[in-house]
Amino acid sequence: MRLSTPLLSLFCFLVPPTLIGLIYIYLYPVLQQCSFPVARRAEAACHFDGAAGSRPAVSAETAPFRLLALADPQLEGDTSLPDPSAAWLPSLSRLREDGVVRAVQGLVRRDVPDVLRGYRKKVDLWGNDLYLAHIYRMVSWWTQPTHTVVLGDLLGSQWIGDEEFARRSWRFWDVVFKGGVKVPREVADVSGRVEVLGRDEGWKRRVIAVAGNHDIGYAGDIDEHRIERFESAFGSVNWEVRFRLMNETQPLLSGFPNSVFATTPELRLIILNSMNLDEPAYNPELRQQSLDFLDSQLHTTNHPRNIGTIVLTHIPLHKKPGICIDAPCFSHFPADQGGSIREQNHLSPEISSHILDGLLSAEGSGTAIILNGHDHEGCDTYHHHRPTSPPPPLDSNAEEEKEKRGREWHASPFHHPAQIQTQAQPQHPRTNPSSHASPGLREITVRSMMGSYAGNAGLLSAWFDPETGGWRFEYESCMLGVQHLWWAAHVLGVVELGLGVVGLAALLVETWGGGGWRGKVKVA
Structure with missing residues (x-):
């Protein structure tokens, strides 16, 4: 049997699964119909007998602000690789002391497996970068976002040195988010900057980077150096920008060509460093900077209802156990090391209430939503004031207790029956819940884009x-699938390409070198 026969047969056998895998990987946003929710759905035309009952077709209306939200890529690096300064195959260096037998045993049982694991990890890091880049590239291409944010934990560890931080930052910008750029300082460092929504095309390439615990640490280990190197590579940790709806009749500001004076509806983006809002903190001054920024954005003025707010941060707000995968949890450094916060899953109830009170005033003015990361499984919750029970007898203590209960914030899953009509998802009047329910706002903890969480x-x-x-x-989600799907599709594609090339080459050699052409030549 000729060699080309099994090779080309296997090639033909693997064509369907290879095509299916590659088509899915490279067209998964199309196949899953991933898209940003529309501001208004399309409506077909209706024609009845008589012009009075006819209704023309209505096309879908795209939302003017479309945010691609990615969370916790956690780029790993040298901390997950073997020590480069360690000896290669150390058993060989001890050949004289240990003897041949023990040296060979060390090679087989320890050294060679360690070397293979090191190379496998390098390939894994390389493939992981390409997997994350594929998600960003494909979803951006198909859905056409106007803005993009990475909600913290851009890198895999806050304890890395400056050289490794620089290498991972380079991979972030030049591999994973290739084509994206950080928000320039002239945008992030201008307090109260206002732009016309959609006028600056540069936002389509900018990537808003939120600081996470693996980037700068928790409150117990954040220092000025970590803040400085993060801001140098990715942008400011606390800043705000405002977008107003397009209104060509308003005069432009002379200083900013994208800015206007107007009282039109306005959308605020607040990028908040939540890593050191709670105490005790290693550096109280840095914590106070974050608190001052928070108060300046949420607690200085009462924002009218036509101003919407999107808070982009990393640590989720406080919730009772069972609502999300991660339950509330705080751990601290030992007392002899300062006793500050080592780790936390949620913000404290006090800080969470402080944020919610600023976003939703007692009168319920303004509309807001919070996006964060940290909990890799993701979560969708609704924060509201629980309706008070029937009034107790009128005395001062009872009134104070009733008022206190009425100010408390409670969280429930977004689709919980107790959820009321929300600003994030207003309901039709026919489906409005009881009038005893109180207004609130939605918090979305975006599921991680890592391969273990389906990209x-x-x-x-x-x-x-x-x-x-x-x-x-x-809000909607779009998932590629676990990283093994990405690997399988590309490995199968490489194998298929190799089978085709080798099989075709073998066929040509067998045809030309095996007498296939000589058989056609007449012998005298």
Whole structure:
């Protein structure tokens, strides 16, 4: 049997699964119909007998603000690789002391497996970067976001040195988010900057980077140097920008060509460093900077309803155990090391209430939504004031207790029956819940984009609803699948290519060198 026969037979056998795998990997946003929620759905035309009952077709209306939200890529590096300064195959260096037998045993049992694991890890890191880059590239290409954010834990460890931090930062920008750029300082460092939404095309390439615990640490180990190197590579940790709806009749500011003076609806993006909001903190001054920024954005003025707010941060707000995968948890350094926060899953109830109070005033003015990361499984919750029970007898203590209960924030899954009409997802009047329910806001903990969590990408749409006089927010997810799918499709593609090339080469050699052409030549 000729060699080309089994090679080409196997090639033909693997063509269907190879095509299926590659088509899915490179067209998964199309096949899954991933898209940003629309501001208005398309409606077909309806024609009845008589012109009075006819209704023309209505096309879908795209939301003017479309945020691609990615969370926790956690780029690993030298900390997950063998020590480069260690000896290669150390058993050989001890050949004289240990003898041949023990040296060979050390090679087989320890040295060679360690070398193979090291190379496998290098390939794994290389493939992981390409996997994450594939998610960013494919989802951006298909869904066309206007803005992009990475919600913290850009890198895999806050304890790495400056050289390794620089190498991982390079991989972040030149491999994973290739084509993206950090938000320039002239945007992030200008307090109260206002732009016309959609006028600056540069936002389509900018990547908003939120600081996470693996980037700068928790409150117990954040220092000025970590903040400085993060801001140098990825941008400011606390900043705000505002976008106003397109209004060509408003005069432009002379200093900023993308800015306007207007009282039109406005959307605020608040990028918040939540890593040192709680105490005790290693550096109280850095913590106070974050608290001052928080208060300046949420607690200085009462924002009207036509101003919407999107808070982008890393640590989720406080919730009771069972609502999300990660339950509330705090751990601290030993007392002789300062006793500050070593690790936390949620913000404290006090800080969480402080944020919520600023986003949603007692009058319920303004509309807001919070996006964060940290909990890799993701979570979708709704924060609201629990309705008070029937009034107790009128005395001062009872009134104070009732008022206190009415100010408390409670969290429940977003689709919980107790959830009320939300600003993020207003309901039709026919489905409005009981009037005893109170207003609240939605918090979305975006599922990690790592391969173990199916390569998730969040799609948030925001638009102004003139009927309600407020901003609306809708969210969808788009998942590629675990990293093994990406690896399998590409490995199968490489194998298929190799089979085709080798099989075709073998066929040509067998045809030309095996007498296939000589058989056609007449012998005298």
